Amino acid sequence: MNRSEKEAALVRLGQYLASSNPALEAVKAQAFQHNGWFIPAFINKSLDNICQHYLSPAALHQWLEQYPAAAPAAPKTIGIVTAGNIPLVGFHDWLCGFVSGHQVKLKLSGKDEILMKHILGEMSSWYPEIAGQTVVMDILKDCDAYIATGSNNSARYFHYYFAKYPHIIRRNRTSIAVLTGQESRDELLALANDVMLYFGLGCRNVTKILVPAGYDFTPLLDALKHYDYLMDFHKYKNNYDYNLALLLLNSSTYLTNGSILLREEESLFSPISVLHYGYYEDAAALQKQLTGNEDLQCVVGQQYIPLGQAQQPSLTDYADGVDTLQFMLSL
Known part of the structure; x- marks a missing residue:
């Protein structure tokens, strides 16, 4: 051919x-x-x-x-x-x-x-x-x-x-979202796709969000309820129940809407059914900090990849930024 x-x-x-x-x-x-x-x-x-x-x-x-x-x-x-x-x-x-x-x-x-x-x-x-x-x-x-x-x-x-x-x-690798607190409901629903599609198992799934001080998590938790139906699948529900039990046994602070757990945590990687969050003060400094982080596949947010598009890679969105086709053609 x-x-x-x-x-x-x-x-x-x-x-x-x-x-x-x-x-x-x-x-x-x-x-x-x-x-x-x-x-x-x-x-x-x-x-x-x-x-x-x-x-x-x-x-x-x-x-x-x-x-x-x-x-x-x-x-x-x-x-x-x-x-x-x-x-x-x-x-x-x-x-x-x-x-x-x-x-x-x-x-x-x-x-x-x-x-x-x-x-x-x-x-x-x-x-x-x-x-x-x-x-x-x-x-x-x-x-x-x-x-x-x-x-x-x-x-x-x-x-x-x-x-x-x-x-x-x-x-x-994993992905994160940088939020400003000014996101619309539609943008938060799009972010819910980035977090919850494929149960969060993909390297392009958002496993941590970075938010400004005083961020109101209620609208985000409401948007994430769009994926409440995942609790009907025992593999996901077992992970939710297990991670909730760990948080309760350790008297850890967490947020939940009944189908996902939000926890403040330094790590970018989160277990299934858990979304980590952290705070930032300076958006420009944060952008420099994220540049070149080898653990990150992509960053979504109003100043980054648009919310909701993390799991919609194009043909030129090569994994780890390495041009696979060019590698093959250069052999």
Whole structure:
């Protein structure tokens, strides 16, 4: 396939993922049954974002126009290790591999393999000529370059095993919001999406908010009640009950609306069902302080990424700020 043919194939994939095809609906149900964190609403949200921001004809064309169109003179083999925290979290890495012209060996997380395998199967059935470009493997060997995403602990192992090869290694990151206290209700509802989508498991989920002294938390707690329904899922409710019990046993100060706990805490990372908060005095000094923080994936707020858009990355919003497609094309 040449570049234009691949664009057309990806647009077709986007149309399929946006459809209510019975086979696709059955795979969604299977993915939820396999992983209780992948509730139907969040699977659909992930697919909607992929279709809108990754696979729309305009977005694809504009993205690919920024890179050389020529296929690599000597295609390499790229090993990709995906995470499994949110549905299809490794799709963008695979997409870069597909358009690069290299051979892709894919090590899928056991938590998120059903949807991606279905996508690969559909693409292979439509276009038999690309069936061998992506191979799903249990163990990655004999690759020329590697991209691996995981925890801080697994990242150390990845660095050890892949040190002598060109590589991109990603570790734990999270996101924060900087609030002024002047946000509208609509902006706070948008922030609720940044916090609560995917149960807060993504690196682009907001796990801490920074607020000025005297901030009134009531409007935010009201906005977060939009996600009260998450308490209907036992995995989330068990985390809420556990973290509430810890706060009560330790006589810790906290705020709650009955479905999420707010606690003043220095750490940027918060447990499931908990949102950390802290205070700031000087907004300009805070902006300088946040710049270059390696634990941050993104910052949302009126002077940052717009509230509600943390979980709507575009094709050029590369994880950790490393241009994945350029890395592949430069091999």
